Amino acid sequence: MKMDAVGDFTEEASGKTFWIVDVANIGSKSVIVSSIEFAKSDTKKMSLLTRDYSGSVNRYTLIPGDSHSYTISDELLNPKRVSEIHIYDATGKTHKKKIRYKE
Numbered sequence: 001m002k003m004d005a006v007g008d009f010t011e012e013a014s015g016k017t018f019w020i021v022d023v024a025n026i027g028s029k030s031v032i033v034s035s036i037e038f039a040k041s042d043t044k045k046m047s048l049l050t051r052d053y054s055g056s057v058n059r060y061t062l063i064p065g066d067s068h069s070y071t072i073s074d075e076l077l078n079p080k081r082v083s084e085i086h087i088y089d090a091t092g093k094t095h096k097k098k099i100r101y102k103e
Contacts, residue, residue: 019079021070023087025062032090033060036070041083059090 011018025031060068080101087095 017074018071019074021072021085022067023062023070024067025064028064030064031062033062033068033087034090035088037086037088038077038082039084039086040081042081 021036023033023036062068082099082101085097085099089095
């Protein structure tokens, strides 16, 4: 599994800025993404991206060559404070990527 670039965009109607995490399956087998977390540089706490308000996990199956984009508002999580992104799959593997925010 591979994490692609983390980018951002501004929604014109609301003026809110969102950022995007693209996850791609570059392997030969299907992968079930169970959660994505952000490690903050100033604390050891993580922010979970793939849980909804009811607390259930939104899992995504990525077939080989497929990708999925996750978006989050920078009002909920400041991208300047994130040091790593962790992706967990259904088999228990953790895929990590260090990131740096560039203005």
